[in-house]
């Protein structure tokens with residue numbers, strides 16, 4: 804294994820030119836961890852579709868993809884997907900994955916912190932995710948970041964021959980700014996068009 808100990812890790816938002824590298828990273832994660840959703844070879848996304856997805860995340864205002872880069876190589880990512888409708892635009896679902904060779908070096912913490920900073924700036928009020936119950940590193944990371952377990956999806960996944968429970972975890976963000984879509988209102992405030 805290479806010594807990456809002294810390499811500087813840079814966290815930044817993905818742009819369209821990252822599509823191919825991001826896909827390779829996701830495919831490598833599909834091969835080396837069973838803690839994410841797809842099995843090896845199951846990811847059918849093309850570079851074109853990935854590019855479009857990154858573009859959509861710019862346009863939506865409540866979506867983003869963060870990447871962790873070491874010496875020009877993408878070694879981890881976090882995707883935040885806000886809801887599509889006025890009633891759930893303030894809620895963003897998170898997915899995170901870091902290459903095995905780079906885990907345990909604070910990259911997960913850095914990506915989650917940056918996601919939270921971005922979420923607060925974009926009027927996101929709720930961050931949520933699902934995690935396999937036995938994924939101790941991920942559950943510890945989320946608890947450390949202030950996420951609470953809200954529920955359990957019994958037998959929701961079938962992993963290497965066994966049913967696995969997932970936990971629902973979420974964190975509510977307090978912020979003073981109004982939601983950009985206007986869907987988060989102060990008490991008593993009426994939505995547009997409701998006289």
Ligand SMILES: CC(C)(COP(=O)(O)OP(=O)(O)OC[C@H]1O[C@@H](n2cnc3c(N)ncnc32)[C@H](O)[C@@H]1OP(=O)(O)O)[C@@H](O)C(=O)NCCC(=O)NCCS
Nearest residue numbers: 838899900901906907908909910911912934940941943944
């Ligand atoms: C889960 C994952 C994102 C954590 O990222 P990471 O970069 O290793 O995390 P960090 O180094 O920032 O560690 C953050 C915290 O996670 C916890 N943690 C990390 N590795 C751990 C381990 N092996 N066992 C228990 N807790 C662990 C600790 O609480 C740690 O905080 P601390 O260092 O202050 O004690 C990463 O391991 C990963 O991508 N794994 C494979 C894919 C995956 O599981 N994705 C999540 C699917 S829900």
